[in-house]
Amino acid sequence: MKKVIITVDYNPNSEKVVNKGYELAKMMNAEVCLLHVLSEMRYYGIEYQPFMGYEGYAFPVDYNIQEEFVKVAEDYLQQAKRHIGGENISTKLVEGDTANEILKYSNEWGADLIVMGTHSHGTLERIFLGTVASSVLEKTKVPVYLVPTGEK
Numbered sequence: 001m002k003k004v005i006i007t008v009d010y011n012p013n014s015e016k017v018v019n020k021g022y023e024l025a026k027m028m029n030a031e032v033c034l035l036h037v038l039s040e041m042r043y044y045g046i047e048y049q050p051f052m053g054y055e056g057y058a059f060p061v062d063y064n065i066q067e068e069f070v071k072v073a074e075d076y077l078q079q080a081k082r083h084i085g086g087e088n089i090s091t092k093l094v095e096g097d098t099a100n101e102i103l104k105y106s107n108e109w110g111a112d113l114i115v116m117g118t119h120s121h122g123t124l125e126r127i128f129l130g131t132v133a134s135s136v137l138e139k140t141k142v143p144v145y146l147v148p149t150g151e152k
Contacts, residue, residue, distance in 0.1 A: 001112035004030045007037070007102055008080055013117055013149035015083070020147045021115030022084050030112070031088040034080050035105055036073055037098040099135035111142055117149040 006021035008014045018034070025032045070093065077091035092109070094101045106114050118133050137144055 001028050002030050003111045004113045005033050005035050005106050005111045006115040007035050017117040017147045034091045036093050037101045038095045098132045102136050113143050115145045118146045
């Protein structure tokens with residue numbers, strides 16, 4: 001295994017995922033890519049006409065918001081890279097559905113392993129919404145190393 005993707009989100013527990021993933025990659029002398037997926041930007045800068053008497057989205061939208069989200073995410077990835085402080089580390093920022101983009105990029109980059117955190121969601125939430133980790137596990141062609149990030 002020579003290429004390891006470590007997925008990071010904005011949860012403070014991502015530090016645990018990065019540390020554990022990098023520790024594993026170092027043992028394998030593998031190249032690392034820190035991957036962050038921005039949810040589809042249309043959800044952040046929504047501009048709807050008033051509907052059902054609700055005018056909450058009928059305000060002018062700052063179209064530079066996407067650029068700001070990208071800058072913040074790129075800065076976050078660079079900070080995570082500095083945190084690791086090792087060699088053979090790259091970063092990748094993509095936009096879209098999180099699970100789909102993780103799978104897509106792992107294929108494009110030729111990853112041998114995907115490292116992800118598992119958040120402690122309740123049973124009902126998992127049943128109705130699913131999780132990114134379970135979606136990746138269902139469709140991946142490469143091994144996935146899950147790092148538990150719960151409080152326990």
